[in-house]
Structure formats: C-alpha cells, structure tokens
Amino acid sequence: MANRASGAAFWRGAGAASAIEFAILAPVFLLMLFGFIAYAIYFSAAHSIQQLAADAARVSIAGLDEPERNLLVSRFIERNAADYILVDPALLDVDIGDKAGDPDQYQVAIRYDASGLPIWNLYLPLPLPSRTISFVSSIRKGGM
Numbered sequence: 673m674a675n676r677a678s679g680a681a682f683w684r685g686a687g688a689a690s691a692i693e694f695a696i697l698a699p700v701f702l703l704m705l706f707g708f709i710a711y712a713i714y715f716s717a718a719h720s721i722q723q724l725a726a727d728a729a730r731v732s733i734a735g736l737d738e739p740e741r742n743l744l745v746s747r748f749i750e751r752n753a754a755d756y757i758l759v760d761p762a763l764l765d766v767d768i769g770d771k772a773g774d775p776d777q778y779q780v781a782i783r784y785d786a787s788g789l790p791i792w793n794l795y796l797p798l799p800l801p802s803r804t805i806s807f808v809s810s811i812r813k814g815g816m
Contacts, residue, residue, distance in 0.1 A: 707798050710791040713758065718805045720756035721784045724749065725809040728768070728780045732811060738770050741778055749782075760788065771810050779810040 731748045735741030745768045753761035763785040771777035784805040791800065 703797075706794055710794050713789055714786065714791045714801060717756075717758040717784070717786055717789055718807075720759050721782055721805045722807045722809075724753060724756060724759070725780050725782045725807045727752070728766075728782075729778065729809040729811040732768075732778045732780070733813070738778075742768055745780060758789065759784065763788065776813055777810045778813055779808060781808040782806070 728745045728748050732741040732745050735744050746766075749764070749766055750761070753759055753764055765783040765785075767779075767781040767783075769779065771779040785803065786805050787803045792803070
C-alpha cells in the first residue's frame with residue numbers, strides 16, 4: 673500500500689510535471705539544435721564556395737590576356753580549394769573565362785556538389801536547400 677501512495681504522490685508533485693514537460697519539449701529542442709547545426713555547416717560550405725569564387729576572380733586581374741588569366745585562376749583554385757574545411761576540391765566544377773556578352777568582364781563560376789555534407793544524413797523533417805552550391809563572381813578587367 674505504501675508503494676501505491678508514494679506513486680500517487682509522485683504524479684501529483686512538481687517532479688512529475690517537470691518530467692512530462694521535459695518529455696514534450698526535449699524532442700522539439702533537439703530537432704531545433706540539430707537543425708541549427710546542419711544548416712550552419714551548409715551555410716559555411718556555401719560561404720566558402722562564394723569566397724573561393726570571389727578570390728579567384730580577383731586573381732584574374734594580374735593576367736594580361738584571357739589565357740594568362742585562365743592559367744592564374746586555375747592554379748589559384750587548385751592550390752587554395754583544399755584550404756576550406758568543408759570543401760572537397762574533387763567535387764568542384766569550375767567554369768572560367770571572359771564573360772559572354774561583356775568582353776570587359778572576367779567571370780568565375782563554381783558549382784559544388786554538397787551531397788556529402790552531413791545535413792543530408794540527419795533526416796530532419798525540414799525543408800532542405802539544394803545539393804548543389806553555385807556562385808558566380810565577375811570582375812572588371814584591369815587597364816580598361
């Protein structure tokens with residue numbers, strides 16, 4: 673009989689209310705926490721791709737003609753893409769050269785296959801971004 677009385681007292685006490693509140697709120701909190709982490713990783717990779725494209729476009733200014741600019745940009749991307757933590761250089765697709773329709777601009781377009789990032793392994797019931805991260809950076813050619 674004493675066990676029954678102590679069990680009933682538990683369900684009426686503040687400890688029971690706290691346990692029920694925790695059981696209701698913990699999954700929501702964990703979902704939000706893992707969602708924040710997953711999106712932070714994705715946005716960090718996207719920022720890295722954007723920065724790589726912008727830096728590569730800036731490097732092109734040193735070239736005197738399109739072949740030299742292409743060589744400088746290609747070497748820059750080869751040497752520096754691995755420096756970004758969340759970027760695998762093997763998954764980069766780079767398109768460089770003078771901008772079509774505007775010969776005064778040089779353009780660097782980078783597409784990155786982000787399907788290897790951990791955001792896709794979490795199975796979150798959230799809207800997910802594209803598995804391909806794309807950024808284009810163009811810069812006015814020097815001396816014009």
